[in-house]
Amino acid sequence: MITGSSQAEAALLVIDSFEGIRDQTKRHAYILGMLGLRQVCVLLNKIDLVNYSYDKFIKLKAEITDFLNKLNVHPAFILPISAIHGDNVAKPSEKTPWFDGPTVLQALDTFHELKVEEKPLRFPIQDCYSADGRKIIVGRIESGHLTKGESLFLLPEKKKVVVKGIEKFLEKDVITAHFEESVGIRLKGRQQGRRGQILAADASSIISDRINANVFWMDPVPYQMGEPLLFRCVTQEVPCQIEKIHKKFDPASMEWIEKDASSILGAEVADVLIHLESRVVVDSFNDIPEMGRFVLEKNQRPVAGGIIL
Numbered sequence: 001m002i003t004g005s006s007q008a009e010a011a012l013l014v015i016d017s018f019e020g021i022r023d024q025t026k027r028h029a030y031i032l033g034m035l036g037l038r039q040v041c042v043l044l045n046k047i048d049l050v051n052y053s054y055d056k057f058i059k060l061k062a063e064i065t066d067f068l069n070k071l072n073v074h075p076a077f078i079l080p081i082s083a084i085h086g087d088n089v090a091k092p093s094e095k096t097p098w099f100d101g102p103t104v105l106q107a108l109d110t111f112h113e114l115k116v117e118e119k120p121l122r123f124p125i126q127d128c129y130s131a132d133g134r135k136i137i138v139g140r141i142e143s144g145h146l147t148k149g150e151s152l153f154l155l156p157e158k159k160k161v162v163v164k165g166i167e168k169f170l171e172k173d174v175i176t177a178h179f180e181e182s183v184g185i186r187l188k189g190r191q192q193g194r195r196g197q198i199l200a201a202d203a204s205s206i207i208s209d210r211i212n213a214n215v216f217w218m219d220p221v222p223y224q225m226g227e228p229l230l231f232r233c234v235t236q237e238v239p240c241q242i243e244k245i246h247k248k249f250d251p252a253s254m255e256w257i258e259k260d261a262s263s264i265l266g267a268e269v270a271d272v273l274i275h276l277e278s279r280v281v282v283d284s285f286n287d288i289p290e291m292g293r294f295v296l297e298k299n300q301r302p303v304a305g306g307i308i309l
Contacts, residue, residue: 001027001028001031005031005032005035005037007289008035008037009037009039009111009113009114010037010039010040010041010108010111011032011037011039011040011041012040012041012042012043012104012108013025013028013029013032013040013041013042013043013075014043014045015042015043015044015045015060015064016045016046017044017045017046017047017049017050017056017057017060017080018046018049018050020060020063021060021063021064021067026067029067029068029071029073030071030249030269032071032073033068033071033072033073034214034249034269034307035214035285035307036285036286036307036309037073038074038286039076039111039112040068040073040074040075040076041075041076041077041078041079041104041107041108041111042064042068042075042077042078042079043079043081043104044057044060044061044064044078044079044080044081045081045082045083046082046083046084047080047081047082047087047096048082048084048085048087048095052080052087052093052095052096054096054098057080057096057099061078064078065078076107076110076111077101077102077107077110079099079101079102079103079104079107080096080099081104088103088104089103089104089105090103090104090105091103114286114289116142116143116144116179116288116289117143117144117145117178117179117180118144119143119144119287119288120143120144120200120201120202120204121141121143121144121145121146121152121199121200121201122141122142122143122144122198122199122200122205122283122288122290122291123139123140123141123142123146123152123185123198123199123200124139124140124142124196124197124198124234124235124236124291125137125138125139125193125194125195125196125197125198125199125235126138126139126140126195126235127139127195128192128193128194128195129184134186135186135187135192136167136184136185136186137184137185137186137187137192137193137199138182138183138184138185139182139183139185139199139235140180140181140182141177141178141179141180141181141182141183142179142180142234142288142290142291143179143288143290143291144179144201145176145177145178145179146163146166146176146177146178146183146185147163147175147176148163148164148165148166148174148175148176149162149163150162150163150201151163152199152200152201153199153200153201153202153203154191154193154197154198154199155197155198155199155200155203155205155207155281156197156198156207156279156280156281157197158203158207159191161187161188161189161191161193161199162187162188162189163185163186163187163188164186164187164188165185165186166183166184166185166186167183167184167185167186168181168183168184185199195235196235196236196237196238197281198234198236198281198291200281204283205281205282205283205291206281206282206283206284206308207279207280207281208279208280209275209276209277209278209279209280210243210273210274210275210276211273211274211276211280211282211308212246212271212272212273212274212308212309213271213272213274213294213306213307213308213309214269214270214271214272214306214307214309215242215264215269215270215272215296215304215305215306216269216304216305216306217264217265217266217267217268217269217270217303217304218266218267218302218303218304218305219266219298219301219303219304220266221266221303222263222264222265222266223242223263223264223298223303223304224262224263225241225242225243225244225245225261225262225263226241226242227241227242227298228240228241228298229241229242229296229297229298229303230296230297230298231274231276231280231294231296232294232295232296232297233280233282233291233293233294233295234290234291236280236281238276238277238278238280239276239277240274240275240276240277240296241274241275242264242272242273242274242275243272243273243274243275244260244272244273245260245261245262245263245264245270245271245272246259246260246270246271246272246273247259247260247261247270247271248261248264248268248269248270248271249268249269249270250267250268250269264304282294282308283308284308284309285307285308285309286309292307292308292309293305293306293307293308294306294307294308
């Protein structure tokens, strides 16, 4: 659930109208809130099993709204549907004359695609090579686009650089490169990049050696505060440690179990402050996903995933 929803731009939270809100519903709802997903629609499915009852719908709607509000999840719609009969899925149902909201497909049409290609450029440098006496920086465009001749910031130092040329395999005279393309870049002058730096169209990124984030501890061995870790975000690799555990959440018990904790156990989720040995460049997960998610490693083994809100 965490892996899938961390790649998503919107969510449909499906609840059984007959059974009501179950523990799994609560866990999934919590993950949506933790990821900061803003585009959410709740589907109260199997409304046929409660005889298309308006009273049952209103009761469930009030319960789920109250619960989601506590998680800072605000669904655009809460719909009564019957997937097996198609009620309110593609067409309005005659069996729910008391409901005047959209169908599932109409609700989906109100969601907006996160157009990362229209965001400011983020180009994490993977490596720097010499070819025919030319220095070529290589990497993948994680947002925006790149144009020959444009001025960029080399982060985290915020140095101004100019793109002299763009290199693509078996292509000549390349003028532009686009989102998700892997390309080479030549810069004017002596200023060259190195692995882990970010070429950006602006300086709006978070640049800091301290980052607040939500982490999901995946390793069965608990983390003790202060233990050394390695922070990996795009091509950035920086030693770090968790400096403060603001609060923890246990998805199994659906409870906040401890504030100002000293450890994180397997399968727990924690709101933490990470202290890094040097500054990193990150963005909000909701703005530029690849710049807002990271992995923590311990002893060369991934132990946690995290997102920056």
